[in-house]
Amino acid sequence: MVEEVHKASCLCGNIEIEASGTPNYTKYCHCQMCQKSYGSSFMVWVIFDKEKVHVKKGEIAKYQSSKSLARGFCANCGSNVSIHTDKCFDLPLGALENPDNIKIDYHIWTKRALNHVNLDDNLPKYHEDQHD
Numbered sequence: 001m002v003e004e005v006h007k008a009s010c011l012c013g014n015i016e017i018e019a020s021g022t023p024n025y026t027k028y029c030h031c032q033m034c035q036k037s038y039g040s041s042f043m044v045w046v047i048f049d050k051e052k053v054h055v056k057k058g059e060i061a062k063y064q065s066s067k068s069l070a071r072g073f074c075a076n077c078g079s080n081v082s083i084h085t086d087k088c089f090d091l092p093l094g095a096l097e098n099p100d101n102i103k104i105d106y107h108i109w110t111k112r113a114l115n116h117v118n119l120d121d122n123l124p125k126y127h128e129d130q131h132d
Contacts, residue, residue, distance in 0.1 A: 010079035015058035
């Protein structure tokens with residue numbers, strides 16, 4: 001059986017990433033760090049085990065935004081391309097070649113959701129993270 005390959009890239013194409021297999025989960029994140037670092041109301045993250053993700057081209061610049069995670073970006077175009085933890089490599093849904101093929105599982109940090117964001121999609125919602 002051939003594993004599905006998910007391809008992602010930055011805006012300028014200097015970074016190309018491939019993730020193999022089914023994502024562990026996918027989530028809308030409404031935390032303030034995602035809002036500030038991405039300049040958006042929320043981010044959608046596709047989470048893989050880090051050994052399933054490989055940078056095929058370029059080098060990801062990283063910013064250690066908290067003790068447990070680093071945010072990855074392209075140093076040339078500034079595109080956000082990843083989150084790195086000890087166990088996982090998260091890809092932003094919008095960086096994927098085929099984002100419509102990904103099913104989103106839930107929302108986290110809904111206590112930080114901006115007023116204009118509509119949360120009536122029937123997905124599970126967590127006031128903070130998925131473990132609260």
